[in-house]
Amino acid sequence: MNILVIPTTDWIRHPVPNRLNFIFDTLAEEHEVYVLHFGLKRFSNLRERETKCQLLKASWIETQDPSLYYILNFPYHIWKIRRIVKEKKIDVILSTNILPSFAANFSRTPIVFDYLDHLEESASIYYPGSALGEIVKYVVSFITKFNLRHARSVITVTKELKEYLLGVGVKDVAVIPNGVDTRVLRPLPMSEAKSSLGLGGTVLGYVGSLEHWVDLETVIEALPRLDATLLVVGPGLFTDYGDGIKRMAEDLGVAERVVCTGAVPYNELSRYISAMDIGLNPLKMMKKNEYAAGGKVFNYLACGRPVLSSRMISLEKLLGDEIYYFDDVESFIAQVNSILSVEPTTKRFRSLAERYDWRAISKDYQKVLLEAAD
Known part of the structure; x- marks a missing residue:
């Protein structure tokens, strides 16, 4: 299976690895996993993490503000995603971003959306107590609901979020919780x-x-x-x-x-x-x-x-x-x-x-992707 991942942020330089990093580094052992790599300027001087996935650069215009970055690069992301889908023969797209996920809807490829949390709150929290924050929250909510309703399937982390998604019209929702790499994190004296x-x-x-x-x-x-x-x-x-x-x-x-x-x-x-x-x-x-x-x-x-x-x-x-x-x-x-x-x-x-090791969780994730790709 050829998979394109559209992550939330810089795949290798963000200081806190995302659940997708663990899941798709595991799935890359059996599948061709490509990652739309957002080289966010804010993290450009940080140390890179190793990855088993294949990174595809997705930056045309660089800027410090992450929201502005995605807005300015939106036309490029539409073109880039369509090109990747064609050249790499992508079977399914896994996305958890906002505007790049909207751009993926133009690719005519099955999309699975990973709804990590309430994305409108996650986006607006960076502008606490401001009118801009309220505007960001409204716009992100509108785009996210569009992305969710047009996805072939949606993955989320808890039953409570599944109930929310069903309430806004999403029909196919799988609950796959967060986890941990128990091979790396172990008790020490x-x-x-x-x-x-x-x-x-x-x-x-x-x-x-x-x-x-x-x-x-x-x-x-x-x-x-x-x-x-x-x-x-x-x-x-x-x-x-x-x-x-x-x-x-x-x-x-x-x-x-x-x-x-x-x-x-x-x-x-x-x-x-x-x-x-x-x-x-x-x-x-x-x-x-x-x-x-x-x-x-x-x-x-x-x-x-x-x-x-x-x-x-x-x-x-x-x-x-x-x-x-x-x-x-x-x-x-x-x-x-x-x-x-x-x-x-x-x-x-x-x-x-x-019980929540990433390798076991990755198997459940793989099942959802395979079903969506059929």
Whole structure:
């Protein structure tokens, strides 16, 4: 099968690998997988990740702003996708972008759309509290619904998102959850991991992007009442959210107990997560977070760490009481103390993560693509 992937962002330089990276590097072992490669200028100086997929350059006009990039390159993407489909004899297109997915509709090739989360919120969150953000949200919602309704099939990550998609007129929806590469992320001795990072005592940790959909504010507000260090592993992408968190820590007098590492390669995360007593999944209450279940939870579990998450309906239904939840500062503090009072069960958490290994998930993904290509 010849597959064209239209990803959300720069395939090899974005600091946080997407679920499509893991799935299609696995599928590329059996199929011809081509990726429409958006060489976003913002990430041009970052280290490239290896990939088994074949990259096809898709940039005509370069710009720092990602939204402007896709708008300016839209005519080129229509031409480029049609050419790739013809030259590479593409059987099916997998897409999860917005405007490039709209361009793919002109290719007359079966399309499977991966609806990762509420894309209109994901796009508008980069313009917090602005009129532009509201405009972006409206336009993205309109285009996304068009793409969804014209796709041969749609994949999403939770049952809650499936119910939403069925409600907007999508007929064929498969639920394939997020996962983790359990061969790469493995538990390491906690004491050794902490020592290697210059850490001691209790460590609460967060791994992921620093953007406005994250709720590190609650964590920072709780920190003065906890004897713990907060380890933040991840980059800011397009906004100054991370800087705001640092200022908040300074105002509350806990800046010396907040350690920010910036981006860390995926294959080095085991050491950082293994240094954590608790892995955190703090999220603001919005549809993007409520109905999706992100991959960081599985990263923590793969390294045998207990997970404390904002209470989100999708996670509660997916993992139940296998992880812990908080609703506000008070419950966050209470849950941290409760988790620390019991002996961690590394094997149980690791076993849970192994149910969501990317290689197993890729087989389910392959079935949907094969059916759409027929």
